[in-house]
Amino acid sequence: MNLESVLFSQGFGSRRQCRALIADARVSIGGTPIADPDTDVDTNALTFAVDGIAWPFRERAYIVLNKPAGYECSRDPQHHLSVFNLLPAQFATRGVQCVGRLDQDTTGLLLLSDDGQFVHAYTSPKRKVPKVYHATTRHPLDDAQLTALRDGVLLHGETKPVAAVAAHARGDHALELTVLEGKYHQVKRMVAAAGNRVEALHRERIGGLALPADLAAGAWQWLDESDLGALRGG
């Protein structure tokens, strides 16, 4: 692939902008600036740098963000900043999207990708991927609430009850809830239907993929093959 196409595919702007970056000697490989946009480059395990900042070539982007509160999972947010404000601009340019949505006040594991099939598969309600949440509740949890969550609660506007795959108390006001669907405000609505209220919500896991313990709030990282395998396998 020529260097212009490499930069273009990785979200460094229009073809014209990519050519200009290269012609201005701002792009290097292995420390050597390459000023010819038509230079043929082997993309296998390629890392290039733009203005000295290293960037790995990835045919498709799969990333995890530790979403902080106060950000919307939309490129066109209504009341808060967008999660894309936390990411390099290249991701939005190359068409990266959120895989499902977390509410603006929900924190934790958010996947993003520019692989349309992947985004669709993990957003689709048909694909029953367990998602594990930690909810802080306003009122103390009791057995009746936990049983209702496990047996199924009827959400406003729904015809069939929705049951949690698992519901455990981790403390008086700390609930671990595993759900398969990705309905709008699902956890908050389920907890409300069980007679309590969510005060804070954090997603810890999707499938077998846990939010990396060392990923700070607001930070992101690439997912590798083993992460994607864990996601599928969970």
Ligand code: URA
């Ligand atoms: N359930 C909710 O209520 N909110 C989220 O952000 C995710 C799941």
